[in-house]
Amino acid sequence: MPSNLPDPQTRAALIATAHAAADIARDITLQYFRTDRLATESKRADFDPVTQADKGAEAAMRALIHDMRPEDAILGEEAGFEAGTSGYTWVLDPVDGTRGFISGTPTWGVLIGLRDAAGPIYGIVDQPYIGERFEGGLGRATLAGPRGTQALETRQVSDLSEAFLFSTFPEVGTAQERAGFEAVSQRVKLTRFGMDCYAYALVAAGQVDLVIEAGLQSYDILAPIAVIEAAGGIVTDWQGNPAHDGGRVLACANKALHAQALAVLSTF
Known part of the structure; x- marks a missing residue:
């Protein structure tokens, strides 16, 4: 990952935008998960499902980013790419794991990534139903969930x-x-x-x-x-x-x- 962090003010603005986007996507996806309101269509003949939760969550995240960080670019699964001028691009997957989502399994998530020209600098993996938010980059590596907030650290199994x-x-x-x-x-x-x-x-x-x-x-x-x-x-x-x-x-x-x-x- 890039070693040079943005200045503190920019860093705080980026993190605040990411969490606000995750919050709004959490609210929208939970309106449909495990409910009879969920309708599914397929993007392809071989069943590539998309729901109103996918479309609604991405649209809401895009609108929020436009409001909070109008100079940033956005790439999303449902609505494609919008250019920006800041050098930052938000990379959004409103429901990663739509097959799991429509099946009722809590293994899907909202993905919010941020990249610059060199690559990813920050990301959130949010599981709305369980209430877990995994966050990494810009000086952070934390999991916030039912057991509170704890540091993220990978295992050291060596074989x-x-x-x-x-x-x-x-x-x-x-x-x-x-x-x-x-x-x-x-x-x-x-x-x-x-x-x-x-x-x-x-x-x-x-x-x-x-x-x-x-x-x-x-x-x-x-x-x-x-x-x-x-x-x-x-x-x-x-x-x-x-x-x-x-x-x-x-x-x-x-x-x-x-x-x-x-x-x-x-x-x-």
């Missing part, structure tokens, strides 16, 4: 044989990407699926050691990168390069595990 690996779908990307995932999965202690963005939050919280996925977009991963790296972890693509724009993603709790997983994945 794949003791590691916990998570992913969203058993069908990871292409057949080749699936093979790469399976090659790592065969080496770890535990593999679990179906967590969406919450798996990345658990890496930052020191509960999970690795997340491996493919086919991601920037809005899927930019906020989790900021949170995980602030907690001491590392996120790259499968070749060890920045994963800011999505694609194949490897998120690890520490450098030792990252090196071992990368040695496997980089051959696929």
Whole structure:
């Protein structure tokens, strides 16, 4: 992550904007979660669901950012890109894990990332139903939730044989990407699926050691990168390069595990 922080006044304004956006998205998504008001449509023929919660939360976050930080750019899953002049871009996923959302599982989240020209500098992963907010970057690495506020710190498990690996779908990307995932999965202690963005939050919280996925977009991963790296972890693509724009993603709790997983994945 970039080493130069904004000045204190700018930093405070950015953090305040992010939390205000997370608050409004939390309110809107909870109006629909596990209710009979929820209606679902598909973006594609193979069922890529979107709901009024996705659309309403992003629209509200955009309006708030326009009001509080009108000079900033915005990239969102539902409404695309709007240019800005400040050098900062907000990267929004109003409901990451819409399939989980419509199924009633509390593993979806609101993703709010902030990047500059070098990459992600701050992120929030918010789980409205549980009431957990994972925050990282701009000098922060905290989880605020039912147990109060605590520091985020990744685990220091140093060998794949003791590691916990998570992913969203058993069908990871292409057949080749699936093979790469399976090659790592065969080496770890535990593999679990179906967590969406919450798996990345658990890496930052020191509960999970690795997340491996493919086919991601920037809005899927930019906020989790900021949170995980602030907690001491590392996120790259499968070749060890920045994963800011999505694609194949490897998120690890520490450098030792990252090196071992990368040695496997980089051959696929």
